[in-house]
Amino acid sequence: MFRFQRGELLRGLPVLRVQGIQPCLQLGGLLLHAGKIGFHTVVVPGLVDHLGQPVPAGGVIGAARTAYGCINSHYFDPTKPADGTKGLFRTKQAGRTGLGTVMTDKKLRAVVVLAEFPKGDNPYGAADWGRVKRAGSRLGKVVHDVDPQSLKMYRKGSAGLIAFMNKDEFRSLPVNNYQLGADPRADRITGKFYADHLFEHRGMDGCFPGCNLRCTKGGWVTLKSGKRAGEKVWVDGPEYETAAGFGSNLGMWNAEFIMEANWHCDDYGIDTITLAVIMAFLTECFQRGYLTKEDAGGLELKWGDEASALAFIHQVAEGKTELAAAAGRGMIALEEMVARKYAARTGRPEPREDLQRFAMQTKGLPFSLYRTHRSLSMQASYAAASDIGAHHAAAWLIKVDLLGAFPSMEDKARALLAYPRVRLGNDNMGLCKLPWVDVFNPESGTRKDADIYINPASQELYADFYNGMLGTSMTWEEIFAQTDRDINLQRVMNAMVFGADTRGRDSLPDRAVGPTDDGLYEAEGEFHDNEVARLLGRPLEEVRALPTSRKREILMDDRRKRLRELIRAYYRERGWTDSGIPTVSTLKGLGLWEFLTEEARMKISALAS
Ligand code: SF4
Structure with missing residues (x-):
């Protein structure tokens, strides 16, 4: 059954409810004429273009083969230079919980809203429009005065955060599946790098006309892979999460590669964070010998290997290999598959516990891109x-x-x-x-x-x-x-x-808490030794002389204990x-x-x- 409500109002707000699954096999679109009072709805068979006109079905829908399909919200930006003229469609994604997959499952490919731009003395029906406008202009003044002197979001977008997280004292930028927290090559993927080399600053960078901060940056890149290889395409982003996910966390330090990965995910309708973190887990599985090329249908993922990473993105979108199909189902399915393959190949027990230490997910959702050791x-x-x-x-x-x-x-x-x-x-x-x-x-x-x-x-x-x-x-x-x-x-x-x-x-993989092996402890040895010295109340010199495995055990036990304490305190604050x-x-x-x-x-x- 496929049903939607016409002009339904919930506490005065128009609501669209799409219930059930469209019976016909072809993916459909929904055209809405949004007025001030309600919706007029029309089912459009097949797909619709930006004017609501039917277009032929085609292309790969990554959302159909993953549990983390995203919804692309398109809007037309008439100010951005493109092909010697102005104007292009831009997109923002909502992806983490797989709403694109839900839509695809309903055979609903698009919802098109045609609306008049609100006008008049009180265009949104505010109780006190003057007060609303005053609040907006005061916030606008703060943004105008402060942003150019601080984060410069108007130039760098949220990718500006890369440099902060990469600071030596914070080490919170995930590198190689959160194993490390900083890398000197990060300056090749910072917001400043994008602002200086790749972002197109002309035109409007707000998600809507009138945004004060205008931080939704983007630029052009020439694709190296996929069916449109060689074509120059507009990429919305990368935002911080995507830059860290397809950049530092995969050991990639090429800003254009990140933009290409970003574009393919958006084009397929796949959440960038989830896919990037799943790929980081798989790459570490190769690094540690839990996976072989044969397990992966002949494709090996390595830190910094752009061609393999791009090939894998396409494989996931197309559900091409057994491994890519499991990756599409999510981190938990992937853990199970890697464990099974390893056990079958080596004759050893399934290494589920080992994998869970660095499979970065909680409640099945892969982490966003923060290495949390120091927070x-x-x-x-x-x-x-x-x-x-x-x-x-x-x-x-x-x-x-x-x-x-x-x-x-x-x-x-x-x-x-x-x-x-x-x-x-x-x-x-x-x-x-x-x-x-x-x-x-x-x-x-x-x-x-x-x-x-x-x-x-x-x-x-x-x-x-x-x-x-x-x-x-x-x-x-x-x-x-x-x-x-x-x-x-x-x-x-x-x-x-x-x-x-x-x-x-309400728990985390060990990798989110601290070093999961002695080598990773030593990679930040001075910092860790100081923490252990404080915990033991002993001089640093004495602690340095202890075996690394012992120091790591003390450190990890304490960090796990403090996390449990904080979660309990949180429950109490909440009344749970x-x-x-x-x-x-x-x-x-x-x-x-x-x-x-x-x-x-x-x-x-x-x-x-
Ligand atoms: S609405 Fe404005 S501040 Fe918010 S993300 Fe979009 S451009 Fe940035």
Whole structure:
């Protein structure tokens, strides 16, 4: 059954609900004429172009062969120079949870929205449009004054973060599947490199006209592989995650290779983060002898080998080899397959535990691109505060944690509440959070008795916007505390799936916590020795003389213990049990209980008792 609601309104907002699966085999598109009041919907058989006209089906749909297909949101940018004229389609991806795969499964290839650009005295129907505009222009002034003197997002985009994460004191840029945290060659893939050599700065770089920060960068690259090899194509990105994923974490230091990998993934509709991290795991499997060329249908992945990496991307999109097909199913399927192949080839037991130490996933979701050894807060964020798995959207704490924002365990636990409220709260409002996250409002620095790292002065501007739109009168803390409902609802969903193992799923592979072998300990020996000396309360000279394996054991035991402590403290702050289950009174206090099904209430009651 394939059904959608016409003009459905949910609390005044138009909603499109696509339920079931389209019965015919051909992929279809949905054309929407969006007006101010509702939707007029028409099913268009086959595919549709940017004007909603049917176009022939064709091309490889990577989303159909992976569990991590993404949705490409296209918009026309009339300002960008292209082929001697101006104007091209640009894309933003939503990919981590595989929504593109869900759409493909429904045989729904595209949703096209035709809309008038809002105009008039109060184009969006705000309660107080003047207040909204004032909030926008004040935030615009902060961005205008600060960004050119600080991160320069308007030139580097989010790829500017590469240089920060690569700093020697942070070592948080993943290199070769998170084995290392910095590399001198990173200067070839930084935001500055892209800004100076590859990004096209002419035209508008906002996701919509009027964005103050305009950080959605892109440029042209000539493809070396695939059916369109030799063609010059426009690439939206890379963003930081893709630059680190297809760059440092695969040992690739070629900015154009990263752009090409980015383009192919977007073209196939595959999430770049997930595929890049899966490829990093496989490359390490080759490095450590868990995989051979024969296991992989004749293709060996090596650090820095661009041609093989590109070939593998195409194989995954086309589901060509057994290994590529398993890679399309995700990290857990891949772990199982590598373990089986290794056991069959060597006659030894399946090395599942060994693989799990460096298969970088939590709850099945491959990590985004932060090496978390030096940020306990980010470890807990990946393990527990992000209920979809190891992603940074909910609690991207690593940067401010590295800068020393959360000195005590209590500070860290509170941050695991406060930051997701704001980050996911902005997502809920449909607002971009980057002008808050990446542009520090000087006014915030003057605040007393406040976490200045959360940039409170800009939070107030976001609250002004919210209050102006809805006619409310709430502080930013009150507005964003509403996000607790989302987080608890996600946790209820996890509890429904994982049951008594919910706490067990709030865990990380060892690689995310510290060095997984003695060689990796020695690669940052001085730093690690200092930590062990502090733990043992013994002089550094004495610690240096200890066997590396012993020192590593002490270090890893302590780091794992502290992570467990922080997760427990986080549960307490949230009003959850020690098993990570929201209590009935927590859910009632948030007003969620009445919306749960009888089955969910019974299950939560049993798990929380
Ligand atoms: S600040 Fe946000 S909306 Fe503006 S261009 Fe950057 S990502 Fe897009």
